[in-house]
Amino acid sequence: MLSGKVNTKKLKKSEKEHTPETTAYGTRYFKNSIPKFEIPEEGMSSRAAYLLIHDELNLDGNPSLNLASFVTTWMEPEADQLIMESVDKNYVDTDEYPQTLKIQERVVNMLARLFNAPTDCNYMGTATIGSSEAIMLGLLAHKWSWREKRKSEGKPCDKPNIVMGADVHTVWEKFAKYFDVELKLIPLKEDLYTITAEDVVGAVDENTIAVGAVVGTTFTGQMDPIKEINDKLVEIKKTKGWDIPLHVDGASGGFILPFLQPDLEWDFRLSQVRSINVSGHKYGLVYPGVGWLIFKDKKDVPEDLVFNITYLGGNMSNYSLNFSKGSSTIIAQYYNFIRLGFEGYKSIMENLQENAKYLAHELEKTGNFEVINKEVDFPLVTVTLKNTDFTVYQLSDKLREKGWIIPAYKLPENAQDVHVLRMVIKENFSRDMIENLLSDLKEAYQILQSKEKEEKKDNLTLLY
Ligand SMILES: Cc1ncc(COP(=O)(O)O)c(C=O)c1O
Numbered sequence: 314m315l316s317g318k319v320n321t322k323k324l325k326k327s328e329k330e331h332t333p334e335t336t337a338y339g340t341r342y343f344k345n346s347i348p349k350f351e352i353p354e355e356g357m358s359s360r361a362a363y364l365l366i367h368d369e370l371n372l373d374g375n376p377s378l379n380l381a382s383f384v385t386t387w388m389e390p391e392a393d394q395l396i397m398e399s400v401d402k403n404y405v406d407t408d409e410y411p412q413t414l415k416i417q418e419r420v421v422n423m424l425a426r427l428f429n430a431p432t433d434c435n436y437m438g439t440a441t442i443g444s445s446e447a448i449m450l451g452l453l454a455h456k457w458s459w460r461e462k463r464k465s466e467g468k469p470c471d472k473p474n475i476v477m478g479a480d481v482h483t484v485w486e487k488f489a490k491y492f493d494v495e496l497k498l499i500p501l502k503e504d505l506y507t508i509t510a511e512d513v514v515g516a517v518d519e520n521t522i523a524v525g526a527v528v529g530t531t532f533t534g535q536m537d538p539i540k541e542i543n544d545k546l547v548e549i550k551k552t553k554g555w556d557i558p559l560h561v562d563g564a565s566g567g568f569i570l571p572f573l574q575p576d577l578e579w580d581f582r583l584s585q586v587r588s589i590n591v592s593g594h595k596y597g598l599v600y601p602g603v604g605w606l607i608f609k610d611k612k613d614v615p616e617d618l619v620f621n622i623t624y625l626g627g628n629m630s631n632y633s634l635n636f637s638k639g640s641s642t643i644i645a646q647y648y649n650f651i652r653l654g655f656e657g658y659k660s661i662m663e664n665l666q667e668n669a670k671y672l673a674h675e676l677e678k679t680g681n682f683e684v685i686n687k688e689v690d691f692p693l694v695t696v697t698l699k700n701t702d703f704t705v706y707q708l709s710d711k712l713r714e715k716g717w718i719i720p721a722y723k724l725p726e727n728a729q730d731v732h733v734l735r736m737v738i739k740e741n742f743s744r745d746m747i748e749n750l751l752s753d754l755k756e757a758y759q760i761l762q763s764k765e766k767e768e769k770k771d772n773l774t775l776l777y
Pocket residue numbers: 383442443444445446481482484527529530531562564565592604
């Protein structure tokens with residue numbers, strides 16, 4: 314959101330537009346400030362507009378050095394080409410672009426099977442803008458199903474709640490607020506940054522619309538014990554009759570576990586897992602913004618929520634928060650699936666994990682860092698600092714001087730005294746880049762440590 318003083322200065326028309334004897338930089342646009350608050354009366358040449366914005370965007374960080382984000386920063390040139398070829402297609406115009414719809418349905422099928430949805434169930438799913446939209450839609454469906462069931466039993470349905478750990482992404486809390494559901498947040502512990510099945514048992518009741526659990530937490534890259542939680546929910550269903558669905562947030566982990574730990578049961582193999590979200594734009598290896606929501610069974614989505622609409626001469630059913638959206642990332646997801654196949658994804662994920670393990674190991678070896686996600690189930694490394702008076706925030710700032718973007722933050726409630734640095738390893742982050750990062754990390758560490766020693770010496774001198 315922008316506010317501030319309106320720049321009313323208008324660009325003066327100049328005799329000197331783009332002429333053969335100068336470059337765009339020789340035109341008047343480059344010696345005047347550019348409009349920031351009001352659409353200017355007159356435009357400018359496309360070259361000038363391009364260069365002005367292009368140059369300004371150099372102030373952004375470099376995506377390749379951005380280890381803060383999980384989001385894809387590189388795709389193959391053929392994917393780029395397909396993206397550009399479909400960038401003008403509105404996904405929602407399914408009557409006009411029926412092939413794009415078919416491609417989306419193919420991806421949903423492939424994902425449902427990747428997540429082991431029983432083929433005798435009528436699984437269903439949809440593309441979304443990202444995991445956030447997918448989580449909201451998934452939970453909304455569970456809220457409606459819970460309400461319908463309560464009504465049919467003649468029971469009150471005015472106090473829905475949702476159970477999750479404080480290790481969830483902020484979008485879960487957003488759901489609770491936006492959709493008026495009581496948030497039962499299980500706090501972390503001083504030395505455990507995920508939840509336990511027992512925590513869940515203590516929190517659920519007959520008004521619980523769903524339990525949320527994460528594979529690949531945003532904070533530390535760990536996972537909630539999905540199978541144990543599922544087993545407890547099965548027990549609760551048997552003993553108390555509460556059939557509580559489990560929604561798994563696989564924003565990043567959903568594209569890792571099927572390739573690296575295929576035998577681990579975290580998905581639709583578990584009976585209470587009714588819906589899963591995954592971000593195509595994270596380890597799905599597609600640029601932002603695409604996410605996916607898969608329901609194990611169509612019956613989990615109340616019919617009332619699916620809009621059957623007549624639009625632009627055709628009939629379509631729609632379950633989304635957004636209406637219009639681009640098609641290109643959906644198409645790019647399909648490109649990746651048929652281009653890489655299972656084996657292609659697997660080898661990329663193996664490289665990522667090996668590189669993350671190498672980074673974790675080298676950092677531990679220095680004796681200055683403690684790795685939190687020791688198992689490195691997912692390709693990211695979260696560390697705390699050992700024995701220093703300087704902070705992770707100072708180290709993060711120091712690394713920024715070299716262009717590295719490595720976030721520093723504190724963990725959620727009950728573990729808020731733990732301050733960490735997190736490095737997400739992405740497809741285009743090679744071993745060579747990890748070596749460069751390690752060398753810069755060690756150098757930054759030493760600079761801060763020497764500074765700290767100097768300061769201590771100065772303080773001592775002052776005392777005498
Ligand atoms: C575990 C988890 N869930 C949900 C989200 C939100 O995903 P998106 O950015 O695709 O909306 C993220 C984002 O990092 C995440 O890490």
